[in-house]
Amino acid sequence: MNLKKGFLFLVFLFCNFMLAQNTKLCGTDFVMQKYRNTPHFKFAQSQIIKNSNYNLSQNAKIIPLVFHIIHDGDSIGEEENISVDQINDAVSILNEDYNILNEDLNNVVQSFENIIGDVNVEFRLARLDPSGNCTNGINRVFSPLGNQANDCVKEVISWDDTKYVNIWVVEDIDNDIGAAAYTYLPGSLWGDQVEGIIINHEYVGSIGTSNNTPYKRHTLSHEFGHYFNLEHTWGWGTNSELDNCSYDDGVDDTPNTIGSYSTCNLSQESCGNLDNIQNFMDYSSCTCMFTSGQVIRMQNCLNSSISFRNNLWSNNNLWDTGTHDNYNNSNCLPSVDFFISEADRVCIASPINFINTTVGIDDNTSFSWSFIGDETQFSSDKNPEIIFSDPGEYQVTLSVVNDMGESSLTKTYNVYNSETNLNESFQNTQFPNNPNLSLSWSIEAPTTETTWTRSPISSTAETGSVRIRSRYFDCYQKHYLYTPNLDLSNFGLGIGEPLKLYFDLAYGKRNNQTNDLLEISYSKDCGKTWQVRASWDTEELITINSGNVGNNFTPDSGDWVEKTVNIQSAAEESDVIIKFEFSGDRGTYLYIDNVRLEGEWINIQEINIVEENKIIKQFDLLGRENTNSKFYINIYNNGRVQKYYEAY
Numbered sequence: 137m138n139l140k141k142g143f144l145f146l147v148f149l150f151c152n153f154m155l156a157q158n159t160k161l162c163g164t165d166f167v168m169q170k171y172r173n174t175p176h177f178k179f180a181q182s183q184i185i186k187n188s189n190y191n192l193s194q195n196a197k198i199i200p201l202v203f204h205i206i207h208d209g210d211s212i213g214e215e216e217n218i219s220v221d222q223i224n225d226a227v228s229i230l231n232e233d234y235n236i237l238n239e240d241l242n243n244v245v246q247s248f249e250n251i252i253g254d255v256n257v258e259f260r261l262a263r264l265d266p267s268g269n270c271t272n273g274i275n276r277v278f279s280p281l282g283n284q285a286n287d288c289v290k291e292v293i294s295w296d297d298t299k300y301v302n303i304w305v306v307e308d309i310d311n312d313i314g315a316a317a318y319t320y321l322p323g324s325l326w327g328d329q330v331e332g333i334i335i336n337h338e339y340v341g342s343i344g345t346s347n348n349t350p351y352k353r354h355t356l357s358h359e360f361g362h363y364f365n366l367e368h369t370w371g372w373g374t375n376s377e378l379d380n381c382s383y384d385d386g387v388d389d390t391p392n393t394i395g396s397y398s399t400c401n402l403s404q405e406s407c408g409n410l411d412n413i414q415n416f417m418d419y420s421s422c423t424c425m426f427t428s429g430q431v432i433r434m435q436n437c438l439n440s441s442i443s444f445r446n447n448l449w450s451n452n453n454l455w456d457t458g459t460h461d462n463y464n465n466s467n468c469l470p471s472v473d474f475f476i477s478e479a480d481r482v483c484i485a486s487p488i489n490f491i492n493t494t495v496g497i498d499d500n501t502s503f504s505w506s507f508i509g510d511e512t513q514f515s516s517d518k519n520p521e522i523i524f525s526d527p528g529e530y531q532v533t534l535s536v537v538n539d540m541g542e543s544s545l546t547k548t549y550n551v552y553n554s555e556t557n558l559n560e561s562f563q564n565t566q567f568p569n570n571p572n573l574s575l576s577w578s579i580e581a582p583t584t585e586t587t588w589t590r591s592p593i594s595s596t597a598e599t600g601s602v603r604i605r606s607r608y609f610d611c612y613q614k615h616y617l618y619t620p621n622l623d624l625s626n627f628g629l630g631i632g633e634p635l636k637l638y639f640d641l642a643y644g645k646r647n648n649q650t651n652d653l654l655e656i657s658y659s660k661d662c663g664k665t666w667q668v669r670a671s672w673d674t675e676e677l678i679t680i681n682s683g684n685v686g687n688n689f690t691p692d693s694g695d696w697v698e699k700t701v702n703i704q705s706a707a708e709e710s711d712v713i714i715k716f717e718f719s720g721d722r723g724t725y726l727y728i729d730n731v732r733l734e735g736e737w738i739n740i741q742e743i744n745i746v747e748e749n750k751i752i753k754q755f756d757l758l759g760r761e762n763t764n765s766k767f768y769i770n771i772y773n774n775g776r777v778q779k780y781y782e783a784y
């Protein structure tokens with residue numbers, strides 16, 4: 137190799153490295169690692185192959201789909217809350233790819249033209265949900281678990297995986313998996329583990345938040361390949377590693393290869409033969425085909441009872457899921473639902489967007505909203521924006537009428553007055569509620585886990601404190617504790633002490649497996665956006681001098697430590713919420729008490745009086761009041777004296 141070629145080679149390597157950094161690929165290899173060598177998986181795989189009875193002349197198999205869109209409050213069509221159009225686009229691309237109707241199939245090189253495989257599978261969005269109600273096959277669920285998503289997202293929502301293929305659309309996938317999407321091969325999961333495909337919203341279809349690059353366009357086709365038991369073309373192991381030549385993908389007509397990565401070198405020969413880099417199960421930038429051998433492997437899977445793949449397309453199941461050719465869904469009442477945009481929280485005097493997610497809307501559909509409370513309001517908008525200026529409890533009802541009739545849904549929201557200060561010592565036994573509504577705290581946490589609770593066991597301020605324990609937590613789900621809404625207009629103009637949050641904390645480590653995290657953040661816009669101001673991990677949280685404390689930590693008075701968090705940039709803001717965010721695993725109790733704010737307090741009402749500049753007396757040079765004189769003197773309430781001369 138001469139010097140110049142060597143340099144170019146390095147540039148080439150560097151470019152590939154950059155692509156590897158920017159292009160997210162499939163995480164199935166990674167998540168399969170812990171199942172690959174289990175007896176359960178090996179036995180299941182042998183059964184799929186043994187029971188193969190694929191008949192080429194069969195009708196297309198119909199596969200019912202449900203998309204669960206896990207969003208964090210964005211409106212429909214924005215960011216991860218992708219549009220119906222984008223989902224329909226993804227389903228039609230799947231149907232092209234699985235029925236050799238995709239246009240890019242024309243690009244297949246001559247050597248592989250003869251082994252292009254037609255999978256003969258049709259994907260349809262479910263029209264009936266597991267309870268037999270009408271659906272459009274798309275669920276939109278508000279949850280923070282779509283961010284850095286992993287299998288925990290399945291706890292948010294899942295439908296019977298023996299009847300539907302669950303597809304969870306998320307904001308992004310856990311950095312540890314580092315993928316655009318992933319799934320499990322049949323026979324990997326068992327018990328109550330739910331099957332399906334988890335996919336980053338930017339890789340769903342070719343429109344909306346995705347785009348029409350070949351890789352993104354075909355990501356779902358690749359994942360369904362795995363779902364129907366295909367491996368990558370290089371078998372198992374890391375893509376592009378030379379020892380992949382000794383692994384096989386279990387398919388006869390796919391040449392042995394080490395795979396390619398984000399490139400499209402149609403003459404690549406990595407293991408002595410021309411590689412089929414255009415295969416959907418490669419990582420190249422020009423995938424467009426399955427082979428006949430892969431089709432047989434997928435069909436064997438679809439005919440097998442392993443992981444209930446043969447139930448998905450059974451006649452009974454097509455009726456149950458509303459995907460049968462003869463099922464008529466034109467007589468569906470609307471299925472009503474709505475949520476509040478951005479954060480599921482109502483702040484007083486702030487515009488609140490109600491997002492309508494009703495299924496079964498056609499051109500003749502009408503909407504009628506009522507907001508019943510101290511100040512009753514109505515709207516006939518599809519997605520109304522409402523301002524609540526009176527605090528109290530509101531019943532929000534949406535009624536939807538389409539050609540088939542009317543359905544409605546009511547949800548209750550509380551609107552609180554904002555407090556101008558915070559001083560909470562958790563003595564109220566109804567915590568997080570408070571008889572004085574505007575002093576109520578709120579909690580958002582998984583319903584399956586014991587979360588923040590008030591405890592009388594230990595305190596730095598009279599009788600109570602709040603505590604939380606991660607011992608039985610699963611999935612590092614977040615447990616949020618929110619202060620009441622705060623109007624901090626009176627705090628600090630930045631001349632005196634900065635505005636700070638103070639609280640007392642007591643914590644000990646349960647054992648060496650404990651892994652806890654406490655974060656403090658605040659929002660200045662009613663929970664739409666949050667600024668993290670402090671964060672403590674297990675070691676940083678410890679307030680005691682002794683070693684590990686076991687299961688039921690109860691602090692002595694000497695175990696409490698005062699913490700401070702600077703939140704000066706929330707000063708002068710009228711719509712502030714402070715959030716305690718706890719997540720962890722295998723820990724004991726963390727206690728918090730005596731939460732308060734201190735900073736430079738300015739009494740705005742007094743300032744207003746001083747600045748009002750009210751004239752208390754006006755007279756001319758001769759001392760006459762209320763004259764028409766063009767030269768006169770004003771005396772103001774703050775003692776200021778001003779002379780005026782009005783010129784003609």
Ligand SMILES: [Zn+2]
Pocket residue numbers: 162163164165358359362368
């Ligand atoms: Zn893959």
